[in-house]
Amino acid sequence: MKLYHLSHIDLDGYGCQYLTDKVFSDTRYYNANYGPEVTARLKEIVEDLQSDEFDSAMVLITDLNLQVGECRFLEKELKKLDKEVKLQLIDHHISGKDSDNQFSWYHLDAGASATKLTYAYLNENFGDVSDEEEFVKAINAIDIWLTEDPLFEFGKVCMGLVDGARELNRTVFASQDREYKFYLLREAKTFLKLGAIALDENCFFIKKRYFIGEENDILDNLVAAKVVDLLTENKEAMSVRYKGYLGLMGYGIGKSSVIGNAFLVRNPEYNFYMDVGFRGKVSFRGNDSADVSRIAKELAGGGGHRNASGARIDGFKESFVYRDIKKQIVALMEEKESI
Helix, strand or coil, rough: CEEEEECCCCCCHHHHHHHHHHHCCCCCEEEEECCHHHHCCCCCHHHHHCCCCCCCCEEEECCCCCCCHHHHHHHHHHHCHHHHHHHEECCCCHHHHHHHHHHHCCCEEECCHHHHHHHHHHHCCCCCHHHHHHHHHHHHHHHHCCCCCCCHHHHHHHHHHCCCCCCCCCCCEEEEEHHHHHHHHHHHHHCCCHHHHHHHHHHHHHHHHHHHHCCCCCCCHHHHHHHHHHHHHHHHHHHEEEEEEEEEEECCCCHHHHHHHHHHHHHCCEEEEEEEECCCEEEEECCCCCCCCHHHHHHCCCEEEEEEEEECCCCCCCCCCCCHHHHHHHHHHHHHCCC
């Protein structure tokens, strides 16, 4: 069975996926915060279901409550598929009560965290994950705020560890960001017997070990090198062209001076690097082979220096999906080239 698993972006949400990762071998993972991103991810799941090949599949949604309209949308789209797809939602937010009352596949239990509910569901239906019991208790204690639970403080440190794991952009590098968080959870689990203070004192080193390559360095440099590695690995899919110049487009990557220049040094065939922000602000970096101040001016009325410029795109439409942003930027470039 192929699993399509959508979950929240906090400790509890990733805890659910950490568990299903131990049981299912063929998976597609998605994560969303509340609001429009949930709808965007549901549409993404439907698109993947339409294009993927499988004998049977399950859509599992955890630690997110769906509105009635979202539930109806999902049911309607799944019925259109000429494929066997099971639908299951496991959540603990009371705001999903109306949906729980109307849909048989919607399981709401406000008395436990989604991780604890998923743990029970997997043990009963798919595979034994009982070796995670103590870790699940820690996540449960912090998520539903059981202050008297002996694992509450340990869970609190785990929550901070995951919440602070923002080194990798989860929109552009979704799978790598998720694997990073799985790594953090696996490492945190090894401190269960040592306790919350020991884990707290080692959080920095846990994160740093993930990014260390052949040589040690300060964490910022290690993270930058990892991001440049990922950009280089994915450069074909992230490339854009403007008036004969080859560029690479990031989305919400940040630290353009460090990341952009490092990418251009490693990939000298590229003329410019651009990072589009979540509100349409764009940072450009160049390597003397193209005047990015001119590109910034032509595309969005921006400007600056030959190798470092910026702009803001009027009418920019935000999205939670990188390919949607790239289509928007490519369309803008094509429009400006035709003038």
